Amino acid sequence: MPTSQDMTTELDPGLLDALQHQVAVFARRAEQTRLGGTGQLRNSMDRAAYLLLNRLDQEGPMGVKALAAGMGIDSSTVTRQVAPLVDTGLVKRTSHPEDGRAVVLQLSPRGLARLEEVRSSRRQLMVEVTDGWTQDERESFCNLLTRFNTALSARQSGHGPAGAAGAARAAAETTAETAGATPAE
Known part of the structure; x- marks a missing residue:
């Protein structure tokens, strides 16, 4: 069975170099613009907040552990990233209906409205790009x-x-x- 190294040498090294270079350029450009959208909403929501709000919108209320597992990140990272979203009223913390000790995170109506604004702005950016x-x-x-x-x-x-x-x-x-x-x- 060919190793990863064998497969790399079988493929066009120039194409692989061009691909990795374009991925690096994309990552830099994405970070520079933060792919934040257009107009007043440009760069108005960081990537972590957008991904968390989007996940809560698509999958509904969930606990920190479930959110972390679904996003492939540590629970402490989710807790840290959610805190400002709770402070600004974009996410609500509630008690789990069956276990009052557990916390459930839910997108607030304000959070949904804000997410829709950002999505619209980002759609416009994609149209332009x-x-x-x-x-x-x-x-x-x-x-x-x-x-x-x-x-x-x-x-x-x-x-x-x-x-x-x-x-x-x-x-x-x-x-x-x-x-x-x-x-x-």
Whole structure:
């Protein structure tokens, strides 16, 4: 069975170099613009807040542990990232209906309104950035980027791109993170 090194040498090294370079440029550009949208809402919500609010919107109220597990991050990280969202009224903390000691996080009406504003602004950015692209090109790019993110997530979770369980989990995570996204987003 070929090793990862063998497969790398079988593929076009120039293409792999170009791919890794473009991914690095994309990461830098995404961080510079924070892909925050357009107009007044540009850069108005950080990536962590957006992903947390989006997850709560798509999956509904949940505990810190479930939110952390679904996002593939530590519970303490979620707790730290949620605190300012609670302080600003975008997320509500409530007691679990069956276990009053447990905390449930829920998107507040204000949080949903804010998330919709940011989504709209980010959609407009995607329209501008992909101006001149066809609908099929947008869909293809979205599908390939989702596939790329799924493979990265599977690799990060220790299951590698070939691990069926890891790939399935990564696909679920990536789908939940991008749920509700349309190709133009």
